[in-house]
Amino acid sequence: MFFGSGTNNDINISVRELKEKIDKGEDFILLDVREPQEYNFSRIKEKDAMLVPLMRLPTVLDKLPKDKPIYVLCRSGNRSLQATIWLLQKGYKNVKNVDGGILAWSQEIDPSVPQY
Template identity: 40%
Template structure:
């Protein structure tokens, strides 16, 4: 089941990770979007793979690792989260509202576009 978390809830979701596995935030936006606005990893690893490249690059992701998907507003990331879940990934979350909500809720220094 896909968990829906707001940017403010990400730290709590990360803290809930078990077995000492460091969670991953998967940014599925296009490269130009990542260059326009990005986040700095805190207690998580940040990996950027555009949504269209996920199927070909699936082997780069660990199905046992908690993954929170991020996009601009939360729709592409929800689709990727659903795809990952269908591929057997065990702990998948969608960051609802995406980087736009991240800017509004957590870090106004992150540009909105």
């Protein structure tokens, strides 16, 4: 069901770009595809995320709006890239992978966020 490898800059957003969008108050969905224990351990404090573990993503497809940008997050950017590619294949147009995931967020934006 999920596939794809490599990175494509057209479908990635950096953690710095994401932080700018949060700071500007832009309206978007932050979709976190990690497991609940990962989310509970470390998360972006400035923006509530919609937590949907990767393998459960098909079960919530009808709950994801197509009229808002969706930025997909995981630990390192691998699961979120798979989810991003899958959502694009399902007809979502404005979906981007958060490059580097929560690890990059912790390293580049907020060192107080623990690395899982």
